[in-house]
Amino acid sequence: VRVEDKLYYNRYLVDAGHPHVRVRAHKTPSPQLLTLLKACPARCYELNDNGQVEVTVDGCIECGTCRVIAEPTGDIEWSHPRGGYGVLFKFG
Numbered sequence: 001v002r003v004e005d006k007l008y009y010n011r012y013l014v015d016a017g018h019p020h021v022r023v024r025a026h027k028t029p030s031p032q033l034l035t036l037l038k039a040c041p042a043r044c045y046e047l048n049d050n051g052q053v054e055v056t057v058d059g060c061i062e063c064g065t066c067r068v069i070a071e072p073t074g075d076i077e078w079s080h081p082r083g084g085y086g087v088l089f090k091f092g
């Protein structure tokens, strides 16, 4: 079973206006930010038309991968979603 197929089973309650992951403003992405494009299993990170890394947290499974890679360098800010919001794992 592919990861994408498993992600399909999860449900998310998006906390509109309160993203739990934020990318620090930048002109050109750091190596850490570029790593997130491939490291995030839910593909939350993308390059925008200006070549900067953006995050869309709607499908975030709160795995913490990006937190380990890019929070120590200050490239992102990461906090747990507010109570009641975030991912709901249907199977385990």
Ligand code: SF4
Binding pocket: 021, 039, 040, 041, 042, 043, 044, 059, 060, 061, 062, 063, 064, 065, 066, 067
């Ligand atoms: Fe992606 Fe995991 Fe970071 Fe969420 S916590 S944005 S799923 S790497």
